[in-house]
Amino acid sequence: MTDDPRFVEFVAARADALLRYGYVLSGNPHDAADLTQEALIRLHRAWSRVQSKQNPESYTRMIMARLHISWWRLRRRERLAWDLPDETHRDFLPSEAEHGLWQALTGLPRKQRAVLVLRYYEDLDDAEIAEVLGVSRGTVRSHASLGLGKLRSSVPHLKTADGSTR
Amino acid sequence: MNDDVEDILRRALNQAAGQAPRAPGTLAAHVAGRSRTRRTRARILVAAVAVVVVAGGGTVALNASGVTALPGFGPAGGQQAVPVDPSAGPDPSTSPDTAVFPPVYTDPPTDPVERENTAVGNPVPAVAGRQPIEKVWPQAVRKIGDKLPDGREFFPVGFLDDGTLMVRTEKSYANTNELLAYDLDTDTVRKIADVPAPDGPRGYAVGFSIGGGHVAWWMNPDRGTVDLWVAPLSGGQARKVASYQEQPAEDGLYHRLEHFSIAGDRIVFSVGGDGAFTVPLGGGTVEPVADTKGLHILRWPWVGRSPYLSLQVGRPEHPVFVDIRNVETGETRTAKVGPGEMLSECGLLICQGGKTVGYKPFQRFRDGSQQKTLPLYAPESLYLVHERLYLWPFKKGKTKGLTLHDAETGRFADTGMRSPSNTSLPLHAYNNLLYLKRNQEFLVINLDKIS
Numbered sequence: 001m002t003d004d005p006r007f008v009e010f011v012a013a014r015a016d017a018l019l020r021y022g023y024v025l026s027g028n029p030h031d032a033a034d035l036t037q038e039a040l041i042r043l044h045r046a047w048s049r050v051q052s053k054q055n056p057e058s059y060t061r062m063i064m065a066r067l068h069i070s071w072w073r074l075r076r077r078e079r080l081a082w083d084l085p086d087e088t089h090r091d092f093l094p095s096e097a098e099h100g101l102w103q104a105l106t107g108l109p110r111k112q113r114a115v116l117v118l119r120y121y122e123d124l125d126d127a128e129i130a131e132v133l134g135v136s137r138g139t140v141r142s143h144a145s146l147g148l149g150k151l152r153s154s155v156p157h158l159k160t161a162d163g164s165t166r
Numbered sequence: 167m168n169d170d171v172e173d174i175l176r177r178a179l180n181q182a183a184g185q186a187p188r189a190p191g192t193l194a195a196h197v198a199g200r201s202r203t204r205r206t207r208a209r210i211l212v213a214a215v216a217v218v219v220v221a222g223g224g225t226v227a228l229n230a231s232g233v234t235a236l237p238g239f240g241p242a243g244g245q246q247a248v249p250v251d252p253s254a255g256p257d258p259s260t261s262p263d264t265a266v267f268p269p270v271y272t273d274p275p276t277d278p279v280e281r282e283n284t285a286v287g288n289p290v291p292a293v294a295g296r297q298p299i300e301k302v303w304p305q306a307v308r309k310i311g312d313k314l315p316d317g318r319e320f321f322p323v324g325f326l327d328d329g330t331l332m333v334r335t336e337k338s339y340a341n342t343n344e345l346l347a348y349d350l351d352t353d354t355v356r357k358i359a360d361v362p363a364p365d366g367p368r369g370y371a372v373g374f375s376i377g378g379g380h381v382a383w384w385m386n387p388d389r390g391t392v393d394l395w396v397a398p399l400s401g402g403q404a405r406k407v408a409s410y411q412e413q414p415a416e417d418g419l420y421h422r423l424e425h426f427s428i429a430g431d432r433i434v435f436s437v438g439g440d441g442a443f444t445v446p447l448g449g450g451t452v453e454p455v456a457d458t459k460g461l462h463i464l465r466w467p468w469v470g471r472s473p474y475l476s477l478q479v480g481r482p483e484h485p486v487f488v489d490i491r492n493v494e495t496g497e498t499r500t501a502k503v504g505p506g507e508m509l510s511e512c513g514l515l516i517c518q519g520g521k522t523v524g525y526k527p528f529q530r531f532r533d534g535s536q537q538k539t540l541p542l543y544a545p546e547s548l549y550l551v552h553e554r555l556y557l558w559p560f561k562k563g564k565t566k567g568l569t570l571h572d573a574e575t576g577r578f579a580d581t582g583m584r585s586p587s588n589t590s591l592p593l594h595a596y597n598n599l600l601y602l603k604r605n606q607e608f609l610v611i612n613l614d615k616i617s
Binding site for chain 2: 008018020033041101105
């Protein structure tokens, strides 16, 4: 527990990047802000340990990913008291293809979405994803495969390279 | 494994990340305060548990990580010791200290019209008073059917002139196979070029940009490789004019091409972290633009820093395009920042920002003039589509809508786009074009014609 100026500097420098990560993990600004804040509170409590032994940002991102897929999030969602009006986020992407997939992501279970975000936003390999989420590599591969399959089937006109509709 | 979905997903996540809310400047202090509150509560809980256990004659094991009731030694009378882990704090789902950021934005009043007009100086007219875009800028708006004469689906790309729209068709999802010129007066089309499939297993054509009598696009056939393609607007064969090999960043990740356009007789593009580059439209070597390492193109020839386009872990953040430089003339522009203010994002002419305390968001010109208070929205709720033109969302009941705002004239126009508040607005911006699909037709807006 500390008011280490390095903690303040870390939050100032990285909070926006963490919010972006929280946003692609959760798909909405309210959960993004809540995930970020909760993870930072936990980081603050563990600051001296994390700061000396780990990369604080990696630690915070791991906490956010685990929080997002945990039962705690499922319970907590109903108790959020968030003041951001809906208008504070611009929820369209300029290109139709990306827009369609971003929308389709909302239909995925949290674990599948988390695996896809870690793989395609964080650029982690399956072993790293398994470590972040605390699951096996086989589970990661399974979630990734199921998630991508659902994305393909949920977006209209998404076809294979040979032109056949999936 | 089909790489098309993976590439689109990668782009979608990175684009969407830019829509995330931003952290208030007071976040660190707020987090520390909440953290201390939890520690205090955890201690109280620990003490309470100890009292319960002692009173019940049971035993507890104390260690550095917290208090754990030993199995079989719970308190008498059916009471159970509550396991407490002070390192994690009490279960937040039962804590009254629900974790939220400090109030960055004013709590919205319940009435939707009032909500939009409570801020001092709010220039947005009430919902009822807004004019449809067809009335505000009739010269800029056209409506066309959503199918080509031969029945195929198509997607607008940009205006070639007042009466001609460039459109593309897809062989499969996101896989553009043809570019066409659509005559808005006669509803007829002329082929511009076939778009070849990528050589490699990944990445369809994207970034279609119009200029110099040509259309250019890029493809990412393999990780780290960008192929640049050009076709004449008069019609003809598309050809690959250059390839760019991206440099992996320090962490082994590749930066991403994030600006791509035609400027005169050259293609100009910037890649996050790598800087700005040019290549002649006719083909040749990709040349780095001097002194642009780590910078991004805002609008050629202006470059600057943009944290949203540099997503590497561990890099310091910078405000978006607050300081910009003209790489052709060397002219620099900065933006006025007063005491107690912070800027979040600037275009060539206009910046958005807010007060660091009490965060009242505003929009104004770089020199600080013509400041307007933004109404209850964070600055990032506005989306710059064309130099001075912003998309300005609003909400009425459970419905969302979008206005287009000309920051120079202060005019607003209702695009007519409506969507349930929990879904996205299907609206798209390319080149000098903004388009949206309404029912069975496209509303295409020529941004160059708005004045």
